[in-house]
Amino acid sequence: MTIxxxxxxxxxxxxxxxIGRLLLPGRQAIGWILTIVVxxxxxxxxxxxxxxxGVATTNGIDWIELVMQVVLAVxxxxxxxxLKRSRV
Structure with missing residues (x-):
């Protein structure tokens, strides 16, 4: 990997x-650093x-891959x- x-x-x-945090309804009690890590x-x-x-890689934006990533982020x-709320 390069820099x-x-x-x-x-x-x-x-x-x-x-984007995942914005799409999730309600208030999330996690910081921005943890949001970036997620x-x-x-x-x-x-x-x-x-x-x-086997989602095809295109020259532009791979929309299917992006949707998968956002859903996983949510x-x-x-x-x-x-988990953080249950600890408190």
Whole structure:
């Protein structure tokens, strides 16, 4: 991995995490750093699932892969917020 791909993964993960957090109804009691981490993990898992399912890679935006990543981010943010809420 190059430094550009690492920075790209962080930026994409931050965007995916933020979109997932915005789509989840209600207030989430997690910070932005944790949201970014969840977004990075969701982006990586979503990409892996898309590759396994054989979603074609295009020159533009891979919308199916992006939807998978956002759905995983919504689930991830919800799970992390629920786990954090149950600890308090």
């Amino acid at each position: 550009e791909s690492i920075i790209g993964a962080i930026i994409i993960g931050a965007v995916i995490g933020a 977004g990075i993990v969701a982006a990586l898992i979503g990409t892996a699932i898309a590759q396994v399912l 689930i991830g943010v919800g799970l992390v917020a629920g």
